[in-house]
Amino acid sequence: MSAALTIAIAGLGTVGEGVLRVLARHGDDIAARIGRPIAIAGVSARSRRKERAVDVSVFDWYDDPVALAASPGIDVFVELIGGEDGVAKAAVEAALTRGVHVVTANKALLAHHGAALAAMAEKGGSALMFEAAVAGGIPIVKALRESLAANTFSRVYGILNGTCNYILTTMERDGSDFADVLAEAQRLGYAEADPGFDVGGIDTAHKLALLTSLAFGTRVDFASVYVEGIANITAADIEAAADFGYRIKLLGVAQRTDSGIEQRVHPTLVPRGSAIAEVSDAFNAVVVEGDFVGEVMLFGRGAGAEPTASAVVGDIIDVARGDTPPPFGRPTKTLAPYEPAGMRAHEGGYYVGLVVLDRPGAMAAIAGRMADQGISLDSIRQRSGSHLRAGVKPGPVPVTLITHETTEEAVRAALEQIERDGHIVGRAQMIRIEPT
Amino acid sequence: MSAALTIAIAGLGTVGEGVLRVLARHGDDIAARIGRPIAIAGVSARSRRKERAVDVSVFDWYDDPVALAASPGIDVFVELIGGEDGVAKAAVEAALTRGVHVVTANKALLAHHGAALAAMAEKGGSALMFEAAVAGGIPIVKALRESLAANTFSRVYGILNGTCNYILTTMERDGSDFADVLAEAQRLGYAEADPGFDVGGIDTAHKLALLTSLAFGTRVDFASVYVEGIANITAADIEAAADFGYRIKLLGVAQRTDSGIEQRVHPTLVPRGSAIAEVSDAFNAVVVEGDFVGEVMLFGRGAGAEPTASAVVGDIIDVARGDTPPPFGRPTKTLAPYEPAGMRAHEGGYYVGLVVLDRPGAMAAIAGRMADQGISLDSIRQRSGSHLRAGVKPGPVPVTLITHETTEEAVRAALEQIERDGHIVGRAQMIRIEPT
Numbered sequence: 001m002s003a004a005l006t007i008a009i010a011g012l013g014t015v016g017e018g019v020l021r022v023l024a025r026h027g028d029d030i031a032a033r034i035g036r037p038i039a040i041a042g043v044s045a046r047s048r049r050k051e052r053a054v055d056v057s058v059f060d061w062y063d064d065p066v067a068l069a070a071s072p073g074i075d076v077f078v079e080l081i082g083g084e085d086g087v088a089k090a091a092v093e094a095a096l097t098r099g100v101h102v103v104t105a106n107k108a109l110l111a112h113h114g115a116a117l118a119a120m121a122e123k124g125g126s127a128l129m130f131e132a133a134v135a136g137g138i139p140i141v142k143a144l145r146e147s148l149a150a151n152t153f154s155r156v157y158g159i160l161n162g163t164c165n166y167i168l169t170t171m172e173r174d175g176s177d178f179a180d181v182l183a184e185a186q187r188l189g190y191a192e193a194d195p196g197f198d199v200g201g202i203d204t205a206h207k208l209a210l211l212t213s214l215a216f217g218t219r220v221d222f223a224s225v226y227v228e229g230i231a232n233i234t235a236a237d238i239e240a241a242a243d244f245g246y247r248i249k250l251l252g253v254a255q256r257t258d259s260g261i262e263q264r265v266h267p268t269l270v271p272r273g274s275a276i277a278e279v280s281d282a283f284n285a286v287v288v289e290g291d292f293v294g295e296v297m298l299f300g301r302g303a304g305a306e307p308t309a310s311a312v313v314g315d316i317i318d319v320a321r322g323d324t325p326p327p328f329g330r331p332t333k334t335l336a337p338y339e340p341a342g343m344r345a346h347e348g349g350y351y352v353g354l355v356v357l358d359r360p361g362a363m364a365a366i367a368g369r370m371a372d373q374g375i376s377l378d379s380i381r382q383r384s385g386s387h388l389r390a391g392v393k394p395g396p397v398p399v400t401l402i403t404h405e406t407t408e409e410a411v412r413a414a415l416e417q418i419e420r421d422g423h424i425v426g427r428a429q430m431i432r433i434e435p436t
Numbered sequence: 437m438s439a440a441l442t443i444a445i446a447g448l449g450t451v452g453e454g455v456l457r458v459l460a461r462h463g464d465d466i467a468a469r470i471g472r473p474i475a476i477a478g479v480s481a482r483s484r485r486k487e488r489a490v491d492v493s494v495f496d497w498y499d500d501p502v503a504l505a506a507s508p509g510i511d512v513f514v515e516l517i518g519g520e521d522g523v524a525k526a527a528v529e530a531a532l533t534r535g536v537h538v539v540t541a542n543k544a545l546l547a548h549h550g551a552a553l554a555a556m557a558e559k560g561g562s563a564l565m566f567e568a569a570v571a572g573g574i575p576i577v578k579a580l581r582e583s584l585a586a587n588t589f590s591r592v593y594g595i596l597n598g599t600c601n602y603i604l605t606t607m608e609r610d611g612s613d614f615a616d617v618l619a620e621a622q623r624l625g626y627a628e629a630d631p632g633f634d635v636g637g638i639d640t641a642h643k644l645a646l647l648t649s650l651a652f653g654t655r656v657d658f659a660s661v662y663v664e665g666i667a668n669i670t671a672a673d674i675e676a677a678a679d680f681g682y683r684i685k686l687l688g689v690a691q692r693t694d695s696g697i698e699q700r701v702h703p704t705l706v707p708r709g710s711a712i713a714e715v716s717d718a719f720n721a722v723v724v725e726g727d728f729v730g731e732v733m734l735f736g737r738g739a740g741a742e743p744t745a746s747a748v749v750g751d752i753i754d755v756a757r758g759d760t761p762p763p764f765g766r767p768t769k770t771l772a773p774y775e776p777a778g779m780r781a782h783e784g785g786y787y788v789g790l791v792v793l794d795r796p797g798a799m800a801a802i803a804g805r806m807a808d809q810g811i812s813l814d815s816i817r818q819r820s821g822s823h824l825r826a827g828v829k830p831g832p833v834p835v836t837l838i839t840h841e842t843t844e845e846a847v848r849a850a851l852e853q854i855e856r857d858g859h860i861v862g863r864a865q866m867i868r869i870e871p872t
Contacts, residue, residue, distance in 0.1 A: 022586050022728055033585060033653075033766040131583065137729035139575075139583030146759075147567065147575030149469060150458050150749035217469075275735060278714060292458055293573035293736065293746035299711060300732035310729035313586035323582075323759045330469040 002036040005320040006073055010065035010091055011080030012045035012056060015105055015132070018309030019078065020054045030313070034320045044068040069094040076101045076319055078312060084108035092117060099124040101324065103315040105132035105308055111206035114213065114220035115335065118327040127324035129315035134207045135160055135284045137307025138300040139314070144214040144288065145329035151290030153215040157253040157434065160207040162282030162303045163191050163198040164230050164250040168267075169280045172238050172247065178231060190282070200229035201250065201265040208252030212263050213328045213335065215254060215288065220328075221263070221338035228266035237353055237429060240400040241269050244379055246351075247277040251434055260341035267431050269351050274436040275299075287436070346408040346432070349378065352401040352415065353429030356382075358394040362423040369417045370403070373410035378402045396425045402433070437467070440475040441756040442509055446501035446527055447516030448481035448492060451541055451568070454745030455514065456490045466749070470756045480504040505530040512537045512755055514748060520544035528553060535560040537760065539751040541568035541744055547642035550649065550656035551771065554763040563760035565751035570643045571596055571720045573743025574736040575750070580650040580724065581765035587726030589651040593689040593870065596643040598718030598739045599627045599634040600666050600686040604703075605716045608674050608683065614667060626718070636665035637686065637701040644688030648699050649764045649771065651690060651724065656764075657699070657774035664702035673789055673865060676836040677705050680815055682787075683713040687870055696777035703867050705787050710872040711735075723872070782844040782868070785814065788837040788851065789865030792818075794830040798859040805853045806839070809846040814838040832861045838869070 009016055023030070023038060031037040042060035044067075062068035069077045069091040077095035079102060081088040088109055095102050097120065104110070110117065110130055121128035131141045135158065144156070159165050163185065170181045182199065185191035197203045209222040230250050241248050246269035255262045270277045275297050279285040284302025289295050301307040318324070328335060356362050370377060379402040403411065415428040445452055459466070459474060467473040478496035480503075498504035505513045505527040513531035515538060517524040524545055531538050533556065540546070546553065546566055557564035567577045571594065580592070595601050599621065606617045618635065621627035633639045645658040666686050677684050682705035691698045706713045711733050715721040720738025725731050737743040754760070764771060792798050806813060815838040839847065851864040 018728070025727075026586060026588060029588070029653075030586065032770050035767060137584075137726075138732060139579050142578065142583050143575050146754060147578050147750045148573075148746060149753045150462060150466065150746045152462060152465070217465075273714075275711075275714065278709075278711065290573075290746060291461075292454070292742040292749075294740075294743055296574060296734070296736035298732070298734055301730045304730075306728040307730055310584060310586045310726060313728075314583045317585045318582060321759075321761060323757075323761070325757060325759070331471060334468050 001031070004037045004039040005075050006039045006041040007076040007078055007316060008042045008068045008071065008074045009040065009078045009080065010044040010068055011082065012043060012052060013080065014305035015308045015312065016045065016080045017052060017054050018305035019080070019312050020056070022309050022313045024054070030317060034317055036320060038316065038320065041074055042068050042071060065091040066094050069100065070098060074100050076103055076316060078316070079104040079106055080312070082106055082108065084112040089113060093120065096120045096124050096126055096128065099126050101127040101319045103129045103312055103319065105130070105312060107133040107203070107206035107210065111209040111220060111222035114210065115332065118332040121327055122332050127319050128327040129318065130210065131315050132308045132311035134210050135286055136300070136302040136304060137310045138284055138286060138298045138302060139311070140211070140286045140298050141214060143298060144211065145325060148288065148290055148293055148296065149329060151292050153256070153288060153290050155253065155255040155289045156211050156215045156286065157251050158286035159249055159276065159279050159284050160204045160252050160286070160302060161198055161250060162284060163195070164204070165279065166190055166282045167199065168230060168233070168248055168250065171235055172242070175235050175239070177235050178233060199231055201227040204250060204252045204265045208254060208263055208265055211252070211286070212254040212261065212338070216256065216261055217330055217336055218261065218338040219335045221340070224263055224338060224340040226264040226266070226343045230267050232429070233267050236398060237431065240353065240381060241351060243381060244402055245272050246270060246433070247272055248431065249276065253434060257341045257345070259345050260339040262341045262346060264343065264346070269431055269433040270436050276436050344407070344409040344412065347405055349405055349433035350403045350411045351431040351433060352403065352411070354399045354418070355396045355425040356399045357396050357423050357425065359423070363399070365421055365423055366418055369414045369421065373414040375406045375410050375414055376404045378404050438472040440473045441511050442475045442477040443512040443514055443752060444478045444504045444507065444510045445476065445514045445516065446480040446504055447518065448479060448488065449516065450741035451744045451748065452481070452516045453488060453490050454741035455516070455748050456492070458745050458749045460490070466753060470753055472756060474752065474756065477510055478504050478507060501527040502530050505536065506534060510536050512539055512752060514752070515540040515542055516748070518542055518544065520548040525549060529556065532556045532560050532562055532564065535562050537563040537755045539565045539748055539755065541566070541748060543569040543639070543642040543646065547645040547656060547658035550646065551768065554768040557763055558768050563755050564763040565754065566646065567751050568744045568747035570646050571722055572736070572738040572740060573746045574720055574722060574734045574738060575747070576647070576722045576734050577650060579734060580647065581761060584724065584726055584729055584732065585765060587728050589692070589724060589726050591689065591691040591725045592647050592651045592722065593687050594722035595685055595712065595715050595720050596640045596688050596722070596738060597634055597686060598720060599631070600640070601715065602626055602718045603635065604666060604669070604684055604686065607671055608678070611671050611675070613671050614669060635667055637663040640686060640688045640701045644690060644699055644701055647688070647722070648690040648697065648774070652692065652697055653766055653771055654697065654774040655771045660699055660774060660776040662700040662702070662779045666703050668865070669703050672834060673867065676789065676817060677787060679817060680838055681708050682706060682869070683708055684867065685712065689870060693777045693781070695781050696775040698777045698782060700779065700782070705867055705869040706872050712872050780843070780845040780848065783841055785841055785869035786839045786847045787867040787869060788839065788847070790835045790854070791832045791861040792835045793832050793859050793861065799835070801857055801859055802854050805850045805857065809850040811842045811846050811850055812840045814840050
């Protein structure tokens with residue numbers, strides 16, 4: 001058996017504890033598999049005295065993760081602290097500049113600094129592995145970086161945030177509204193007290209930025225991701241979408257178009273019965289479309305201590321075997337600058353929800369504004385019935401439209417005019433339709 | 437840029453041509469990705485003059501693939517000849533004994549000789565890569581071998597043969613019988629003229645034997661796989677299963693049980709709405725259940741020139757990067773002997789189809805034989821109505837039973853008794869139910 005691979009673990013939250021559990025339970029089998037044991041040289045976390053499910057007193061303790069990363073004799077620094085800057089970044093940099101391999105689950109750090117850190121890793125001859133940063137236990141990073149490297153990709157999309165998918169699934173199942181489901185999810189511990197990163201789409205955007213780089217060979221460019229969260233999706237939207245044969249999912253989509261590469265995170269109508277539409281609760285799924293492989297989908301648990309720990313230890317095993325690929329699958333200096341395609345040029349179908357005042361000519365005016373922009377309608381749904389009941393005064397009526405393929409530019413222009421015309425109550429709802 | 441990786445390709449059928457197309461279209465991008473070009477040192481196939489979609493006259497031609505494998509200066513021998521013995525085996529052995537890496541799509545060869553060839557590869561210091569041998573473009577081999585290596589697996593199962601899945605999907609959609617759909621599939625070129633390997637389950641068993649080794653760390657043991665094909669599944673079975681909320685799929689299942697590891701290929705009832713039940717037409721899917729990662733599913737095209745070529749070239753890229761893992765993910769000498777669990781000990785629910793003679797006491801006798809074996813029934817379905825029509829003499833009636841969990845031993849014993857009692861016409865149908 002060869003010399004041990006010595007690792008240092010910074011961050012002992014649920015994922016860090018999960019990694020310790022994997023190594024405690026399967027350490028011997030892993031050593032037999034790779035021909036060398038994995039030794040934990042030291043650990044670091046915010047509080048040494050916090051009660052933990054795993055006994056960490058047997059490991060060398062470091063209060064400062066940067067000191068741990070810089071301590072001598074470390075082969076791999078495992079960063080499970082989180083956060084796009086601060087101590088996580090400093091510790092990863094300390095490791096990489098010393099030629100120490102890094103395994104991380106930190107999507108925010110890589111989304112913001114992935115290109116610079118990859119260059120630093122390459123210069124120091126170290127690996128920068130991050131399977132756990134995207135879709136937890138699902139091996140999508142390695143699939144794009146290695147297994148499917150023979151392909152050119154046209155599109156990569158997925159459900160990348162379990163909290164959002166849980167909320168949307170529950171809203172659909174119970175017919176309940178976003179705020180109620182979110183509150184319940186927070187009570188049960190499924191959603192953070194500050195849910196902005198999840199429901200606002202930022203967490204999905206972090207992961208998407210990494211997938212884009214892996215799939216298209218471009219430098220990570222999180223700032224260019226178009227992001228819309230799910231907070232303004234209503235139970236009525238979900239019901240109307242179902243009526244048209246769709247489900248609403250928060251997708252991250254990276255897509256090559258004539259004008260560049262789209263990176264977008266937003267609620268999306270996907271056809272019921274398609275594989276992605278059937279992904280429910282906290283599960284994640286990623287679909288890649290390659291010119292040779294066709295469509296491949298990977299599905300599983302996208303978060304949680306144990307699936308994420310599975311991914312972290314998978315990366316450690318690769319490093320132990322001496323497999324240290326370039327972070328984004330190709331030499332970092334060959335990564336092309338990301339050329340964003342503007343959202344206004346986006347082409348696709350749209351779901352439009354309007355609450356229309358019940359007066360003569362309202363629908364005609366609305367349809368006219370759509371026609372002015374060259375938008376043709378696939379379906380219209382109007383649900384009311386209130387005027388059929390005796391003594392009920394006609395009131396505003398919810399109207400839902402599904403457009404044929406058009407551009408975002410055209411839809412936005414039409415909706416601005418419609419809002420200005422004053423035939424509707426409040427703002428128009430607009431949700432993109434994603435072909436699957 | 438480093439020196440070229442020189443490869444030799446033996447077998448220029450659809451997959452071989454697909455590999456040439458990948459390298460022609462993406463060779464430059466792949467070279468930039470891995471820092472070295474891939475050069476084709478020579479090719480071999482049965483007929484030099486056969487008309488091909490790709491011009492092969494630019495490559496050195498070898499009539500004998502063994503001579504090609506043994507020719508000097510070859511880094512990687514790509515075996516796309518097929519067949520469990522004969523020239524494919526001789527050529528692979530010629531490469532491995534010379535320390536030449538092998539990339540192959542040959543599931544039959546590896547199912548029969550995987551353990552011996554892996555040992556040979558290890559001795560010679562060469563890689564033996566076979567992503568393309570299981571589920572075409574779906575990267576399940578690498579996922580089990582590397583990405584998910586932190587897990588212990590309880591079960592791996594999948595739809596591994598596109599022809600069978602196409603036939604079953606079409607039978608369900610059209611309500612047609614096996615023989616008619618098979619004939620149509622042969623006419624369209626979706627099924628081989630000799631369909632025994634596909635519809636008999638042998639092809640699925642070849643692939644399953646490889647997945648078992650990867651998942652459970654055991655020596656490949658194809659001879660121990662229990663195999664039943666789909667030829668005796670009827671349109672009536674599919675309809676009755678649908679009525680109970682199931683679809684019928686040909687699954688390969690490897691599962692750890694108290695008495696050993698089950699390796700079984702047979703038609704299976706899977707609950708409608710489960711991910712595996714929704715895999716239709718010629719698509720493949722593999723589900724793995726790991727103790728940390730939970731359930732992960734990979735879905736995509738399991739055959740065809742282009743998806744399979746994607747997998748072959750993915751393996752070549754790994755070798756070019758210097759990543760040459762042990763063939764089954766751990767040193768071959770540490771692979772444990774496969775300990776088969778006998779099929780009679782298999783535990784699960786069963787679908788039983790009987791054509792019962794319409795006479796007093798028949799159903800009571802049948803139910804009694806089930807009870808004698810301790811089998812309890814979940815559902816019973818009897819469809820006839822003929823005796824309600826005036827002038828129609830009562831005839832045999834199709835009866836379908838779904839059992840609660842029991843053992844194969846018990847079901848077989850009960851059905852033997854039921855057949856012997858003479859209350860039914862013909863043989864009993866028995867299809868296992870797989871929880872998903």
